Amino acid sequence: MPIVPATSADRPSIVDLLSRVGLPHDDLSNNLLSHFCVLRTNGVVQGTVGLEPVERAALLRSLAVHPNVRGQGHGTALVQAAEAHARTQxxxxxxxxxxxxxxxxxxxxxxxxxxxxxPSPIAQTDEFSRLCPDSAVCMQKSLIS
Structure with a gap:
């Protein structure tokens, strides 16, 4: 299944998938979608992941794979695509x-x-400050060696 950049036309499908798996999407704007990727099968969005860039960092967010295609490595592929996009940025x-x-x-x-x-700019994103519960685990990964 190809992983491709998301477009504004993908927004309804992404929102539906995020809703289905219980992830927040209230702040998902078309501008933010420019840093999202989708996994499609026969034109149907089966997975998604996004970045919310702030200065030299980003919030990796909205990793979701449709339950019908889980366990096939799609989550890993989506994370790798997001990391590759982050490096290009x-x-x-x-x-x-x-x-x-x-x-x-x-x-x-x-x-x-x-x-x-x-970093304060990450903490001020809607996802970080308002949409994710305080009980969520925070993690980080450096992309520079």
Missing amino acids: NLHTLYLLTTTAAPFFRDRGYTPHPRNAV
């Missing part, structure tokens, strides 16, 4: 919040990070 660090996928991200090189120690 000269971003140095990715942060994320998760309530259920800490082991998945740990296996991909993300480490726990104190939520109160993230």
